[in-house]
Amino acid sequence: MKFTILHQDKKSKARAGMIVTDHSRIPTPIFMPVGTAGSVKGIHQQELQKDIDAPIILGNTYHLYLRPGLEILKGAGGLHGFMNWDRSILTDSGGYQVFSLAANRKLKPEGAWFSSHIDGSKHIFTPENIVDTQRIIGADIMMAFDECTPWPCDLRYARKSLALTHQWLDRGLDRFNSTETLYGHQQAFFPIVQGSVFKALRKESAEYIAEKGASGNAIGGLSVGEPAEEMYAMIEVVNEVLPLHRPRYLMGVGTPVNILEAISLGVDMFDCVMPTRNGRNGMLFTAEGIINIKNRKWMDDYSPIDPAGNSYVDLQYSRAYLRHLIISGEMLGAQIASLHNLAFYLWLVSTAFENIKSGTFTAWKENLIPALNTRL
Amino acid sequence: MKFTILHQDKKSKARAGMIVTDHSRIPTPIFMPVGTAGSVKGIHQQELQKDIDAPIILGNTYHLYLRPGLEILKGAGGLHGFMNWDRSILTDSGGYQVFSLAANRKLKPEGAWFSSHIDGSKHIFTPENIVDTQRIIGADIMMAFDECTPWPCDLRYARKSLALTHQWLDRGLDRFNSTETLYGHQQAFFPIVQGSVFKALRKESAEYIAEKGASGNAIGGLSVGEPAEEMYAMIEVVNEVLPLHRPRYLMGVGTPVNILEAISLGVDMFDCVMPTRNGRNGMLFTAEGIINIKNRKWMDDYSPIDPAGNSYVDLQYSRAYLRHLIISGEMLGAQIASLHNLAFYLWLVSTAFENIKSGTFTAWKENLIPALNTRL
Numbered sequence: 001m002k003f004t005i006l007h008q009d010k011k012s013k014a015r016a017g018m019i020v021t022d023h024s025r026i027p028t029p030i031f032m033p034v035g036t037a038g039s040v041k042g043i044h045q046q047e048l049q050k051d052i053d054a055p056i057i058l059g060n061t062y063h064l065y066l067r068p069g070l071e072i073l074k075g076a077g078g079l080h081g082f083m084n085w086d087r088s089i090l091t092d093s094g095g096y097q098v099f100s101l102a103a104n105r106k107l108k109p110e111g112a113w114f115s116s117h118i119d120g121s122k123h124i125f126t127p128e129n130i131v132d133t134q135r136i137i138g139a140d141i142m143m144a145f146d147e148c149t150p151w152p153c154d155l156r157y158a159r160k161s162l163a164l165t166h167q168w169l170d171r172g173l174d175r176f177n178s179t180e181t182l183y184g185h186q187q188a189f190f191p192i193v194q195g196s197v198f199k200a201l202r203k204e205s206a207e208y209i210a211e212k213g214a215s216g217n218a219i220g221g222l223s224v225g226e227p228a229e230e231m232y233a234m235i236e237v238v239n240e241v242l243p244l245h246r247p248r249y250l251m252g253v254g255t256p257v258n259i260l261e262a263i264s265l266g267v268d269m270f271d272c273v274m275p276t277r278n279g280r281n282g283m284l285f286t287a288e289g290i291i292n293i294k295n296r297k298w299m300d301d302y303s304p305i306d307p308a309g310n311s312y313v314d315l316q317y318s319r320a321y322l323r324h325l326i327i328s329g330e331m332l333g334a335q336i337a338s339l340h341n342l343a344f345y346l347w348l349v350s351t352a353f354e355n356i357k358s359g360t361f362t363a364w365k366e367n368l369i370p371a372l373n374t375r376l
Numbered sequence: 377m378k379f380t381i382l383h384q385d386k387k388s389k390a391r392a393g394m395i396v397t398d399h400s401r402i403p404t405p406i407f408m409p410v411g412t413a414g415s416v417k418g419i420h421q422q423e424l425q426k427d428i429d430a431p432i433i434l435g436n437t438y439h440l441y442l443r444p445g446l447e448i449l450k451g452a453g454g455l456h457g458f459m460n461w462d463r464s465i466l467t468d469s470g471g472y473q474v475f476s477l478a479a480n481r482k483l484k485p486e487g488a489w490f491s492s493h494i495d496g497s498k499h500i501f502t503p504e505n506i507v508d509t510q511r512i513i514g515a516d517i518m519m520a521f522d523e524c525t526p527w528p529c530d531l532r533y534a535r536k537s538l539a540l541t542h543q544w545l546d547r548g549l550d551r552f553n554s555t556e557t558l559y560g561h562q563q564a565f566f567p568i569v570q571g572s573v574f575k576a577l578r579k580e581s582a583e584y585i586a587e588k589g590a591s592g593n594a595i596g597g598l599s600v601g602e603p604a605e606e607m608y609a610m611i612e613v614v615n616e617v618l619p620l621h622r623p624r625y626l627m628g629v630g631t632p633v634n635i636l637e638a639i640s641l642g643v644d645m646f647d648c649v650m651p652t653r654n655g656r657n658g659m660l661f662t663a664e665g666i667i668n669i670k671n672r673k674w675m676d677d678y679s680p681i682d683p684a685g686n687s688y689v690d691l692q693y694s695r696a697y698l699r700h701l702i703i704s705g706e707m708l709g710a711q712i713a714s715l716h717n718l719a720f721y722l723w724l725v726s727t728a729f730e731n732i733k734s735g736t737f738t739a740w741k742e743n744l745i746p747a748l749n750t751r752l
Binding site for chain 1: 413414415416417418419420421422443444447448451452457458459460675676678688689692693694696697700701703704706707708709710711712
């Protein structure tokens with residue numbers, strides 16, 4: 001994996017760059033649609049490629065490990081072959097899902113025991129086997145196994161949790177360095193900064209991680225309930241320390257405004273279920289503001305979903321029609337809203353790129369944010 | 377609406393023809409995908425047009441009347457404008473859904489009272505207001521309001537039910553003849569033959585209906601539980617009587633084999649929820665037989681869904697992948713299976729057309745049926 005910074009904004013820490021993997025070229029800042037169990041919900045691979053033009057998507061190690069399972073993925077030549085996706089894939093490490101989805105969780109120094117949320121079967125994730133699993137999945141970018149520290153938590157817990165994450169990182173790195181890719185393409189391995197909302201811990205973690213010289217670095221444990229201002233403060237502290245010339249990935253974030261603010265703080269990569277999950281529930285993100293399509297005011301609005309949108313659904317379907325579909329629980333409503341929102345998120349990051357390039361990023365961002373916060 | 381018979385099979389009653397409405401040319405035999413509430417479940421309009429190439433789809437008057445409702449449909453210029461579909465639409469009359477979905481049904485000579493299955497609100501469908509409703513929907517082909525006689529039923533009930541259907545037909549025809557299309561395009565009105573599984577009643581009904589000189593005729597009340605042989609026997613009796621040079625529409629039928637047998641008995645039009653509903657549940661129809669994709673045998677079958685299929689999903693996704701999606705309850709599984717099945721149904725009728733044209737229909741059908749009945 002290569003990363004090149006092409007443009008550095010002068011008025012902020014924002015930068016425009018290019019990640020190159022063996023599967024695709026990824027302009028940064030980038031948003032990665034979430035393909036939980038090998039599918040971005042409601043979206044065909046062809047739509048991801050042609051309509052949304054996503055150069056990279058995310059897969060969830062926890063979900064893929066349980067279903068379809070490693071044997072099936074290996075037989076398919078990894079997730080790329082299994083889902084027929086020839087651009088890049090990043091996989092998370094499964095830590096977040098173990099703590100949010102699985103039952104009977106037990107955190108031990110060796111790893112995390114849990115029971116499957118599907119059939120109750122018992123499993124352990126360790127820093128080592130999570131590397132092996134991501135080798136089998138074949139992700140272009142693999143993540144270290146960490147504890148996503150819950151919020152709120154006290155300093156004592158956060159410190160203990162961080163120590164575990166760092167120990168696990170070293171074990172994961174050892175395994176990564178002593179194993180090979182299975183399908184011929186290169187795989188990168190990103191460590192994850194934790195430390196809850198404590199600046200000292202965040203700084204300590206960023207220093208620990210920076211020292212590893214990984215090809216990219218992630219910031220985890222944010223957007224887990226804390227106020228946005230605390231999140232921005234943590235990003236600022238961490239990005240002071242993380243190497244400039246490596247991509248920075250802010251995990252699980254967020255709203256369009258969160259993304260713009262994080263870009264201005266020097267973050268390059270994002271993922272979030274918000275565009276698809278909120279879309280299925282009738283929330284549409286646009287450059288004019290947020291539409292709750294279930295609202296009665298859209299009932300007889302026969303205008304296009306988003307006249308300025310850049311997905312084909314934006315002009316092909318009306319607000320009244322989409323409202324009807326969502327209210328009636330028709331699958332097509334979820335499909336349309338997901339496609340619109342993902343296309344909007346990709347527009348947001350690619351337009352950020354253009355504005356960083358032309359030196360207008362901050363003005364563009366400040367101008368856009370009030371609209372993004374508007375409820376239409 | 378015009379109908380021309382282009383080819384008459386010599387060894388059966390099958391015929392290949394062309395229906396022309398103000399919205400599209402419809403080669404017959406034809407299968408109409410079911411778009412219950414203004415959407416073929418899981419399928420974008422663009423896919424219906426480009427991938428499935430459906431020249432006509434079906435809408436359900438009952439569903440559309442309740443949601444989005446007539447005011448919204450009228451404001452959109454009818455269902456064509458509302459869902460952005462510029463090919464033909466046929467609407468059923470709502471009778472079937474009143475009797476299968478609604479609560480507190482009361483059949484009176486004036487019409488059918490019922491409570492909405494959505495909010496319990498009370499409504500009446502009459503032969504007259506069902507014409508008005510379909511004028512507002514703007515269907516190219518409207519259906520008469522009938523009682524879909526339940527099966528099994530005794531001769532006495534069937535006779536009474538048929539008399540009501542005939543009275544309602546006359547009232548519906550009066551309304552149809554005294555009203556105009558609302559959006560400038562022509563609308564046809566099809567009467568429906570009923571009579572349960574009683575040959576004498578079916579003959580009587582077909583004679584009553586034939587006399588009306590409608591531009592097309594439908595056969596209802598079949599495929600409601602009776603053995604297939606009884607259904608075929610009824611179609612045979614009815615088609616002896618219905619005018620040759622008008623399209624014949626067999627409502628709500630059915631399996632691929634049902635469709636081939638009915639074509640050979642002189643039926644031209646079909647609709648059924650089977651390709652989409654069974655698809656969502658993991659049943660795939662192919663020219664080699666039926667695949668239950670949930671079966672463990674497909675777990676590691678990385679071959680294309682249907683190597684001979686003519687939808688893009690057939691080659692783009694593997695059986696193992698589709699199985700994983702359906703087992704995991706991923707929306708994309710339902711989308712892929714629905715698209716595959718609809719494309720197969722459209723392939724079936726268009727290939728029937730070609731074989732009728734070339735005089736090979738019966739041989740082709742007899743050769744295909746054993747495969748269609750195979751469980752793969």
